[in-house]
Amino acid sequence: MKHSVFRHLKNSIQNLEIFKTLDNDTKEIENIAERFSKYDSVFVIGTGGSSLGSKCLVNFESKYYNKQSKITFLENVDSRTFQNAIENNDPQKTGIIIISKSGNTTEPLIIFETLRTVWNDFDFANNAVALTEFSENNLLRKLANNIGMDVIQHNPKIGGRFSVFSNVGLIPASISGVNIKHFLQGAKNVIDCIKKSETPDECSLFSDIFSMAEVFAKGTINQHVLFSYSDLMDDFGKWYTQLISESLGKNENFGITPIRAIGTVDQHSMLQLFLGGPRNKLYTVITQNKNYETPQLSDSQIDMLNGHSIHDMMRIHQKSTIEALKSKAQVRVLNFEEINIETIGFLMMLAFVEVVVISMVANINPYDQPAVEEVKILVKKYLSQKGYY
Numbered sequence: 001m002k003h004s005v006f007r008h009l010k011n012s013i014q015n016l017e018i019f020k021t022l023d024n025d026t027k028e029i030e031n032i033a034e035r036f037s038k039y040d041s042v043f044v045i046g047t048g049g050s051s052l053g054s055k056c057l058v059n060f061e062s063k064y065y066n067k068q069s070k071i072t073f074l075e076n077v078d079s080r081t082f083q084n085a086i087e088n089n090d091p092q093k094t095g096i097i098i099i100s101k102s103g104n105t106t107e108p109l110i111i112f113e114t115l116r117t118v119w120n121d122f123d124f125a126n127n128a129v130a131l132t133e134f135s136e137n138n139l140l141r142k143l144a145n146n147i148g149m150d151v152i153q154h155n156p157k158i159g160g161r162f163s164v165f166s167n168v169g170l171i172p173a174s175i176s177g178v179n180i181k182h183f184l185q186g187a188k189n190v191i192d193c194i195k196k197s198e199t200p201d202e203c204s205l206f207s208d209i210f211s212m213a214e215v216f217a218k219g220t221i222n223q224h225v226l227f228s229y230s231d232l233m234d235d236f237g238k239w240y241t242q243l244i245s246e247s248l249g250k251n252e253n254f255g256i257t258p259i260r261a262i263g264t265v266d267q268h269s270m271l272q273l274f275l276g277g278p279r280n281k282l283y284t285v286i287t288q289n290k291n292y293e294t295p296q297l298s299d300s301q302i303d304m305l306n307g308h309s310i311h312d313m314m315r316i317h318q319k320s321t322i323e324a325l326k327s328k329a330q331v332r333v334l335n336f337e338e339i340n341i342e343t344i345g346f347l348m349m350l351a352f353v354e355v356v357v358i359s360m361v362a363n364i365n366p367y368d369q370p371a372v373e374e375v376k377i378l379v380k381k382y383l384s385q386k387g388y389y
Contacts, residue, residue: 026180029167040093042175043071044073047108071176161242186349219254228286264317285332
């Protein structure tokens with residue numbers, strides 16, 4: 001089976017748009033980013049796959065370079081968050097991007113329409129764009145056309161959670177200053193490893209994922225803990241959670257629950273569960289070697305700390321945790337010299353490969369989300385019953 005899954009993965013890389021986007025020209029994205037460079041702030045309105053990928057890249061850039069991003073993500077229908085955004089930003093110095101693949105997602109639509117009500121003299125035709133499908137029954141596209149907004153096409157063959165390497169993820173990232181070429185190169189490094197390998201065993205990345213897929217297929221292991229030893233990885237964990245949940249949680253007989261954790265903090269919140277709780281988890285631990293010049297202590301009154309730096313403490317804790325986890329469960333360690341934007345591209349593409357491989361072994365469709373439609377139907381029902389809620 002391993003060989004047939006490897007062939008399927010290679011075919012997917014060749015044929016699926018989620019992989020082919022890596023070869024797209026980024027000129028249009030760079031032009032749009034240049035257009036929005038004149039604004040002091042930019043609202044990105046979207047939810048789920050329309051925001052989580054780009055938010056990961058934007059927030060990573062801000063944390064990595066210790067700078068304030070000009071982008072505000074309006075992704076949840078929380079009235080306090082919305083009020084804060086409009087109070088803290090000048091409409092005369094703000095650009096707006098609204099993203100919805102179908103154009104019919106209720107949350108971004110009501111945020112955008114409320115914004116139009118509050119900022120009733122805002123020049124939406126010149127200072128806002130919509131990123132959506134060019135489909136027929138698309139409420140966002142019709143609205144944008146009616147008010148003279150530019151509409152950028154969302155690739156209809158790419159679902160939201162797979163859109164981070166398309167204009168959905170790259171436009172906000174580019175506006176925020178992310179080097180998207182380095183990000184895409186990280187993803188290409190994964191693909192190159194697979195393409196150049198003639199057999200599955202030649203590509204260790206694939207072999208590790210296939211081994212994970214076999215474990216999950218047995219059914220006794222149904223949770224995947226992503227344990228990242230870097231504060232920079234928090235938003236990646238949120239993006240990863242959506243990708244795995246929506247792609248692989250398809251029926252009562254199979255589903256993987258992703259759990260994100262940040263080391264060392266979550267050693268003090270979840271490690272007891274991981275080491276002492278049910279043996280139903282598989283672990284991926286992400287580490288880096290780079291030390292950001294924190295000094296080694298030499299005259300501390302706490303003797304055991306002398307000769308160690310903050311980075312040393314991180315490495316000691318992650319080594320200890322990995323060793324303890326390996327005594328209880330299967331652990332995959334992904335070690336990098338440095339966690340940078342290229343690393344994020346690598347990890348996001350590796351996650352795509354995980355989804356393709358695990359879904360084939362489990363014989364499920366990773367690209368739909370039929371259960372979510374039940375809630376969408378109920379939402380539209382209650383929207384028609386004013387005051388029901």
